[in-house]
Amino acid sequence: MPESTQSLRALLQRTLHEEIPLSRVIGIRVAEVTPDSVTLAAPLDANINHKCTVFGGSLYSVAVLTGWGLIYTRLQALALDAHIVIHDSSIKYNRPVSADFTACCRIDTDKAFARFLEAYRRRGRARITLKVTIPDARGEPAVVFLGRYVIHTRS
Amino acid sequence: MPESTQSLRALLQRTLHEEIPLSRVIGIRVAEVTPDSVTLAAPLDANINHKCTVFGGSLYSVAVLTGWGLIYTRLQALALDAHIVIHDSSIKYNRPVSADFTACCRIDTDKAFARFLEAYRRRGRARITLKVTIPDARGEPAVVFLGRYVIHTRS
Numbered sequence: 001m002p003e004s005t006q007s008l009r010a011l012l013q014r015t016l017h018e019e020i021p022l023s024r025v026i027g028i029r030v031a032e033v034t035p036d037s038v039t040l041a042a043p044l045d046a047n048i049n050h051k052c053t054v055f056g057g058s059l060y061s062v063a064v065l066t067g068w069g070l071i072y073t074r075l076q077a078l079a080l081d082a083h084i085v086i087h088d089s090s091i092k093y094n095r096p097v098s099a100d101f102t103a104c105c106r107i108d109t110d111k112a113f114a115r116f117l118e119a120y121r122r123r124g125r126a127r128i129t130l131k132v133t134i135p136d137a138r139g140e141p142a143v144v145f146l147g148r149y150v151i152h153t154r155s
Numbered sequence: 156m157p158e159s160t161q162s163l164r165a166l167l168q169r170t171l172h173e174e175i176p177l178s179r180v181i182g183i184r185v186a187e188v189t190p191d192s193v194t195l196a197a198p199l200d201a202n203i204n205h206k207c208t209v210f211g212g213s214l215y216s217v218a219v220l221t222g223w224g225l226i227y228t229r230l231q232a233l234a235l236d237a238h239i240v241i242h243d244s245s246i247k248y249n250r251p252v253s254a255d256f257t258a259c260c261r262i263d264t265d266k267a268f269a270r271f272l273e274a275y276r277r278r279g280r281a282r283i284t285l286k287v288t289i290p291d292a293r294g295e296p297a298v299v300f301l302g303r304y305v306i307h308t309r310s
Contacts, residue, residue, distance in 0.1 A: 008295035019205035022213060025180055056241045057216025058177060064212050086211045090245040 008073045009033040015072065016065060023065060026058055030069070035077070037106040038069040044100050053096035059103075059134060060091055063145035066103040067130040071149055072115065082151040083119065087127060089147040097134060097142050105132045116151075124153040156225060163228045164188040170227065171220060178220060181213055185224070190232070192261040193224040199255050202293065208251035214258075215246050218300035221258040222285040226304055237275065237306040242282060244302040252289060252297050260287045271306075279308040 013030040016023045031041040040062055046059035064086055071084050107113055112128060119126035127150045134143035166186040171178045186196040195217055202213035219241055226239050262268055266281060274281035282305045289298035 020210050020212075021204075022181065022202060022210055026177070045176060049176075051238075054178055055175050055216075057175075057212065057219050060215045060219070061210075061212025064215070083206075086248060088245065088247040090243065091245040093241060098242075 001111060004034045005033045005035065008076060011076060012038070012056045012069050012073055016069065020065070022061065026061060028062060028065065031102055033069075033073050036108075037104060038066055038073060039102050039104045040066045040069060041100065041102045044098070051096070052083065052100045054101060056091075056093060059093070059097060059101075059143050060145070062101070062103045063091065063132040063134065063143065064089060064147055066132045067145070067147045067149060070105040071105070071128070077149070078117075080117075080120075081154060083154055084149055084151050087148045087150045088132065089145060092144055094140075095136060095142050097136070099137065101134055101142075103132050103134045103143075103145075105130050120151055126151055160188045160190065160228075163231060166226055166231060167193070167224050171224065175220070177216065183217060183220065186257055188224075188228050191263075192259060193221055193228060194257050194259045195221045195224060196255065196257045199253070205253070208253045209256060211248060214248070214252060214256075214298050215232075215244075215300070217256075217258045218246065218287040218289065218298065219244060219302055221260045221287045222300070222302045222304060223262040225262070225285060226283070226306065230306070233272075235272075235275075236309060238272045238309055239304055240307050242303045242305045244300060246298065248298055249295075250291060250297050252291070254292065256289055256297075258287050258298075258300075262283050272293060275306055281294045281306055 027043045028044040029041045031039040049055045077125045102129040116128040129148045132145040133141040182198045182201040187195040202209045204210045271283040284303045287300040288296040290298040
């Protein structure tokens, strides 16, 4: 039975905190889940460096979990259960982040995701590349992350 | 006065823990500093996920700080003071890491580093790409990280 975006938000929050203890330490909170997007939020204070900006490793960690969360909530909404792992990724830091921040992963078209699901259903394994952005105060991307994720059936 | 690799090891450990509090949380320890390499170590337990392997964001965080540490100790050995920031990077996860681990950044040839220092001395700004590997139990690279770092004069 498809779950509501509200219950998916709570499920994702619980799953992240239970399955990746570090996500609690860096203060990750699920800000929003929609059918097409996931937004995670994290505070400056738990992730600060001596320049009073967010440590690059924290920005990466929140970004990689945002993409993971998008796949997770979409699979949950379809009652599909799979392992989701990051295969490779790149990240570009356009400018420092010096406040509490959010990371957003949005699917603009369902085409790529439909192909991804079809490959998974056929072969029990599929990969997809997702983009995650961390906006600055004006909404411009301070950080851009591209992650290639693999899903496979649980053995 | 150039510092010994032993005092550089202690200096790097102190600097990481003071300047990036999260490095303490994820248990980063400076394992070794040589004139050509920096090796950081981190434990599985602080970085574990539900699959009992190391969270990809932790592997990234240790890798990015290993490259940072190599530049930092080299600059310190030359009594040079600069801001060191990560500009962009990529990471490939060849296989899961399921034990305490180390990350190593090694300079194979001094040529690129010499050019980097020359550019910094001339323009007060320079960039360099460094490779960091996290070996598995057999010494094969479980994770390969490439980071482009920028140094610039402190304003």
